[in-house]
Amino acid sequence: MSALTAQNKMKSLKFKTEVTRSKAEVSGIESLIRTMLRKHRTPFMIIKRCALQKQYQRFRKCLPDVIPYYAIKANPYPGIIKTFVKLGASFDVASAAEMKQVLRLGATPAKIIFANTIKSPEDISAARKRRVRLMTFDNEPELYKLAKDYPGARVLCRIKVANIGSVVELSLKFGADPDQAFFLLRKAKALGLVPAGVSFHVGSQSTNVENYLQALEISSGIFDQAKENGLPLKIMDIGGGFPIQHFDNEIGINFERMASHIKKQTKMLFDKNVKFIAEPGRFLAGPAGILVTQVIGRTFRNNKNYYYLNDGIYADFSGIVFDHCRYEFKTLRRGQKFLSTLAGPTCDSLDTLSANEEIPELYVGDVVYVKNIGAYSSASATPGFNGFPPAKIIIV
Ligand SMILES: Cc1ncc(COP(=O)(O)O)c(C=O)c1O
Numbered sequence: 001m002s003a004l005t006a007q008n009k010m011k012s013l014k015f016k017t018e019v020t021r022s023k024a025e026v027s028g029i030e031s032l033i034r035t036m037l038r039k040h041r042t043p044f045m046i047i048k049r050c051a052l053q054k055q056y057q058r059f060r061k062c063l064p065d066v067i068p069y070y071a072i073k074a075n076p077y078p079g080i081i082k083t084f085v086k087l088g089a090s091f092d093v094a095s096a097a098e099m100k101q102v103l104r105l106g107a108t109p110a111k112i113i114f115a116n117t118i119k120s121p122e123d124i125s126a127a128r129k130r131r132v133r134l135m136t137f138d139n140e141p142e143l144y145k146l147a148k149d150y151p152g153a154r155v156l157c158r159i160k161v162a163n164i165g166s167v168v169e170l171s172l173k174f175g176a177d178p179d180q181a182f183f184l185l186r187k188a189k190a191l192g193l194v195p196a197g198v199s200f201h202v203g204s205q206s207t208n209v210e211n212y213l214q215a216l217e218i219s220s221g222i223f224d225q226a227k228e229n230g231l232p233l234k235i236m237d238i239g240g241g242f243p244i245q246h247f248d249n250e251i252g253i254n255f256e257r258m259a260s261h262i263k264k265q266t267k268m269l270f271d272k273n274v275k276f277i278a279e280p281g282r283f284l285a286g287p288a289g290i291l292v293t294q295v296i297g298r299t300f301r302n303n304k305n306y307y308y309l310n311d312g313i314y315a316d317f318s319g320i321v322f323d324h325c326r327y328e329f330k331t332l333r334r335g336q337k338f339l340s341t342l343a344g345p346t347c348d349s350l351d352t353l354s355a356n357e358e359i360p361e362l363y364v365g366d367v368v369y370v371k372n373i374g375a376y377s378s379a380s381a382t383p384g385f386n387g388f389p390p391a392k393i394i395i396v
Contacts, residue, residue, distance in 0.1 A: 022248070029290060029369075029371065030332055032046065032290075033046070033290070033292055033332070033367065033369060034332075036292065037292070037367070042292050042293055042294040042310055042311075042367070043291065043292060043293045043294070043309075043310050043311035043315070043316060044291075044292050045289055045290065045291045045292070045316060045373070045374075045377070045378055046289070046290040046292065047075075047077065047079065047080060047288045047289055047374060048288045048289075048290070049079075049083055049288070051287050051288035051374075052080060052083045052084065052284065052285065052288045053083070053087065054287075055283060055284045055285075055287055055288070056068070056084065056087050056089060056284060058255065058256075059242075059259075059278075059280060059283065059284065062255065062256055062259035062260070062263075063259050063262065063263060063276075063278070065263070065266065065276055066238065066262075066266075066276040066277065066278045067090055067275070067276065067277045067278070068089055068090065068277075068278050068279075068280050068284070069089070069090040069091055069092040069111075069112075069113050069115070069277055069278065069279050069280075070084045070089050070090070070091050070092065070279075070280065070281070070284050070285075071091075071092040071094075071115070071240050071279045071280065071281030072091060072092065072093060072098055072101070072102060072281075073092075073094055073098070073281055073376075073379060073385070073386050074281030074282050074284070074285040074286070074374075074375035074376055074379060075281075075285040075289070075374055075375055075376075075377075075378065075379050076098065076101060076379060076387075077378070078101075078105055080285060080288075080374075081101065081102055081105045081107075082105050082106065084284070085102075085105060085106040085107055089111075089284075090107070090111035090112065090113070090277070091107050091111060091112050091113070092112075092113050092115045092240075092279040092281075093112055093113070093114055093115070093116075093132075093387070094114075094115065094116040094386040094387060095116065095123055095386055095387030095388055096120075096122065096123040096126035096127065096387070097384070097387030097388070097389075098386065098387040099112060099114065099123075099126065099127065099130060099132055099387075100126070100130075101387070103130060109130055109131040109132045109133070110133075112132045112134070113134045113135065113136070113156075113237070113277070113279070114127050114132055114134065114135040114136070115135070115136045115199070115237075115279055116136070116386075117136050117137050117138040117139070117142065117158050117174050117175075118142065119135070119142070119145070119146075121145060121148075121149055124145060124146060124149040124150050124153075125149050125150070127150060127153070128149060128150040128153075133152070133153055133154050134153075134154045134156070134196065134235075135153055135154070135155055135156070136155070136156045136157075136158045136199050136237070137155050137156075137157065137158065137184075137188075138157065138158040138159070138160075138174055138175055138176040138184075139176060139184075140184060140187060143155075143184065143187055143188050143191055143193065144191070146188075146191075146193055147188075147191035147192055147193055150193075151192045151193070152192065152193070152194060153193050153194065154193075154194045154196040154235075155185075155188050155193050155194065155195060155196060156196055156197045156198060156199040156235060156237050157176055157181045157184050157185050157188075157195070157197075157198055157199070157222075158174060158175050158176065158198075158199045158200060158201070159175050159176055159177070159178045159181050159198060159199070159200050159215075159218065159219065159222070160174070160175030160176065160177060160178065160200075161175065161178075161200040161201075161202060161211065161214065161215035161218065162202070162210075162211050162214055162215070163201075163202055163203030163206070163211060164208055164210070164211060165206065165207055165208035165211070166202060166203025166204060166205060166206040166207075166208065166211065166241060167203070167204060167205035167206075167323070167324050167325070168203055168204035168205060168323060168324055169203050170201045170202075170203045170204060170241075171201070171203065174201070175200065175201075178218045178219075178221070178222060181198060181222045182222055182225045182226055182229070182231075185222075185226060185231060185233070186229070186231060189231065195226070195231060195233065196233065196234055196235045197223075197233045197234055197235030197236055197237065197274075198219045198222050198223065198233065198235075198236060198237070199236075199237035199238075199239060200215045200218075200219065200237070200238065200239050201239035201240060201241060201279070202215055202239060202241040203241055204240060204241055204281070204282060204323070204376075205241070205243045205244070205282060205325075206241035206242070206243060207243045207252055207253055209257075209258045209261045209262070211241070212238060212241075212258070212261070212262050212265070213261060213262070213265050215238070216236075216238070216262070216265045216266060216269055216270075217265070217269060219236060220269035220270055223236070223270065223271075223274070233274075234273070234274065234275055235274070235275050235276075235277060236266070236270060236274050236275070236276050236277070237276075237277045237278070237279065238262070238266075238276065238277070238278045239278060239279050240278065240279040240280050240281050240282065240283070241280075242255060242258070242278075242280050242282070242283035243255070243258075243282070243283070244282055244283055244286040244287055244372060244375075245287075245372065246286075246325065246326065246327060246328065246372050246373075247326075247328045248328060248371075255283070281375055281376075282375040282376065284375075285374040285375040286372050286373070286374045286375035286376075287371075287372050287374065288374040289371075289372065289373045289374025289375070289377065289378075290369060290370070290371050290373070291311065291316050291317075291369060291370045291373045291377065292367060292369045293309040293310055293311040293367070293368050293369065294309065294310050294365055294366065294367055294368070295307045295308065295309060295362050295363065295364050295365060295366045295367075295368065296308050296309065296310045296345060296364060297364065298362065298363065298364060302341075304338075304339055304340055304341050305338055305339075305340040305341070305361065305362070306340070306341045306343060307340060307341070307342050307343070307362050307368070308343050308344070308345060309342060309343070309344060309345065309353070309368055310345050311344060311345070312343065312344015312345055312346055312351040312353065313344055313350065313351050313352075313353065314344065314346050314348075314351060314381070315344070315378075315381040316373070316377045316378050316381050317344060317353055317377070318376075318377065318380040318381045319373070319375075319376045319377045319380065320353065321350075322376065322380045322385075323375075323376035323377075323380070325376065326354075327353075327354075327370045327372075327373060328370065328371065328372075329342055329353070329354060329357050329359065329368055329369075329370055330368070330369050330370065330371070331359050331360055331362060331366060331367065331368055331369075332366065332367045332369075333360045333361070333362060333366055334360060335360040335361070336360060336361075337358040337359055337360055338358070338359070338360070338361060339356060339357070339358060340357050340358075340359050340362075341354065341355050341356070341357070342354045342357055342359075342368065
């Protein structure tokens, strides 16, 4: 057999194995859904603990020198937090409510970063009371608040970095100009705080590794400037943003490759004694979630099938609005596919999930499910995203 034939045989074997594996995965998920349907009413979200563990291990393996602080805003469900506590993870919280939750579920104060650059005075005092010392900031007025309510807090200056190609832009609202970072850190010291390092966020679902590489280069310049001026920094926080595959056949997302570039860059630019941390949310929670809904109504309009599901953008599909996310809708039915529209159950036309889905004909009661929906879905569906509750209603 020629080398080329052997190579082709190997390729075809690999292809067959991959197809068999993905078929097995589909049948595994679908039989899990059928089992759950016997016990639970839809809509429900299955969170696969093994997927949480797998993502955590993947992160640790690919970036062994970067400590992951799970950003609970992605999904603060207690079972998820407990799973990460057991795995030894640290946590990123955005409010005192989130902080209290992770502490209640077993995290220790030393394993928490308060990573919201704007904190209410009450939340700063809550952090002090609970000895959560590490936090981010990006402006001078915030330093005065921290100095007043939490002298001795350890602060990381969040800088504004490029978010090119990221699905959710996170540098519009946050981040100091990098040129100002050293001066802000020096000011922090003068005010009785402990300037500990730099942080950034390249935007959520960032498939562009250049964002990280460039942000690390800018940050290393701040570390050098601080060191030269007698203010050695210890912590480099590379934020979140690590992307996941939302669609089965999505290309261009390769966490392993991205992580290896990041690893190389950190080794090249920073001293050995610098501690690296990250704030992954979507990467850790997203792949674990499978949302299961049912058709509650159907019609034919605009030359298309319209199916109304019992979950929509005001609930677990809120990511369509807030997370700019698109999902792959799957059905348990097989057969010829037709162009269809999927909509949520509310009386609002905005509550349309997809106007152009190729799916088999469905009937009332049929299941429509979505994988990789564990992050920024149920979290933003509940009142109090990030731990900030809506206004209470006072009838007068
Ligand atoms: C400060 C901060 N850290 C971490 C995250 C988590 O980001 P991701 O889910 O993209 O990893 C976010 C997301 O909004 C954030 O604002």
